[in-house]
Amino acid sequence: MGLIEVADSIKSMEIRGAGLIARSAAEALKQQALDYRGNDLDELRRRLDDGRKALIASRPTAISLWNAVQATMRGSSTVQSAEELRSLVAANADAFVERSSKAVEIIGRIGSKRLRSGMTILTHCNSKAALGVIKAAHAEGKDIRAYATESRPWRQGLLTIKDLSAAGVPTTLIIDSAVRWIMKEVDVVLVGADTICSNGAVINKIGTSQVALAANEARVPFIVCAETYKFSPKTVYGEMVEIEERDASEVMDPRLIPPKVSVRNPVFDATPAEYIDSIVTEIGLISPYAAYEVIVKELGQESIFDIEG
Numbered sequence: 249m250g251l252i253e254v255a256d257s258i259k260s261m262e263i264r265g266a267g268l269i270a271r272s273a274a275e276a277l278k279q280q281a282l283d284y285r286g287n288d289l290d291e292l293r294r295r296l297d298d299g300r301k302a303l304i305a306s307r308p309t310a311i312s313l314w315n316a317v318q319a320t321m322r323g324s325s326t327v328q329s330a331e332e333l334r335s336l337v338a339a340n341a342d343a344f345v346e347r348s349s350k351a352v353e354i355i356g357r358i359g360s361k362r363l364r365s366g367m368t369i370l371t372h373c374n375s376k377a378a379l380g381v382i383k384a385a386h387a388e389g390k391d392i393r394a395y396a397t398e399s400r401p402w403r404q405g406l407l408t409i410k411d412l413s414a415a416g417v418p419t420t421l422i423i424d425s426a427v428r429w430i431m432k433e434v435d436v437v438l439v440g441a442d443t444i445c446s447n448g449a450v451i452n453k454i455g456t457s458q459v460a461l462a463a464n465e466a467r468v469p470f471i472v473c474a475e476t477y478k479f480s481p482k483t484v485y486g487e488m489v490e491i492e493e494r495d496a497s498e499v500m501d502p503r504l505i506p507p508k509v510s511v512r513n514p515v516f517d518a519t520p521a522e523y524i525d526s527i528v529t530e531i532g533l534i535s536p537y538a539a540y541e542v543i544v545k546e547l548g549q550e551s552i553f554d555i556e557g
């Protein structure tokens with residue numbers, strides 16, 4: 249798949265989930281670099297810059313995508329030749345993909361310590377990081393079960409139940425509006441993240457904040473599972489996270505919308521830090537209020553002041 253096809257597949261959600269879109273973007277930039285066989289450094293820079301922009305524009309909310317592109321292009325402004333740039337981009341992309349995949353495993357190991365036999369977990373949408381925790385606990389022999397929300401309109405919950413079923417975890421599917429009713433049977437909520445802001449707010453699939461409210465009311469711990477490249481240097485710099493609104497046709501057939509009626513389809517929302525018990529990352533289990541430190545330590549002070557594009 250060429251870079252533009254990858255960007256299109258991210259836009260159309262054939263490639264989805266904040267971790268996977270980040271890894272796919274890094275790999276697409278690597279391929280773009282390797283596909284250019286010439287020796288013109290400026291030409292290769294132009295191609296990579298166009299590619300970088302197309303990837304970043306493909307989905308606006310997940311900072312994982314932006315962080316992946318930054319990590320892949322790191323150091324590229326100082327290279328002296330096209331060959332050097334090709335090798336640098338390829339090595340950066342490989343390192344990012346390896347680190348990202350390892351992070352999901354480590355999050356599974358750390359997060360599973362918070363799950364005990366007899367627990368019921370509720371998860372929303374389809375997060376590899378959150379499901380990794382549930383699957384790790386199950387693989388360790390813990391007798392746990394899960395509730396998965398449907399996650400309208402895309403119904404990513406159907407992917408979640410398939411994944412948990414394949415791992416052998418007893419799982420029940422519920423519609424999104426059943427969350428508050430079911431919460432009295434739930435011991436812990438585990439969700440993923442697309443972006444974590446410097447003030448500890450977590451941006452994830454639409455409906456996540458409602459799940460957090462219901463969990464808070466029922467005194468059920470709400471835990472976020474996220475790799476450190478889901479933390480946003482841009483928010484330290486004061487930027488607001490753009491919440492993607494997708495086409496209304498994903499919610500209902502436009503031909504059936506009655507006159508005077510409009511349909512909106514915001515696909516992410518923000519859960520404030522006060523509703524979040526903890527965030528499981530590959531560098532450990534942290535408070536949402538430690539988000540700033542994670543950004544500085546893991547993504548580097550310079551990432552905060554180098555936010556072009």
Ligand code: RUB
Nearest residue numbers: 264265266267375376377440441453
């Ligand atoms: C997916 C979603 C997931 C996060 C984290 O939204 O909100 O919870 O991306 O996923 P969409 P992961 O389906 O719109 O991409 O843990 O797999 O990175």
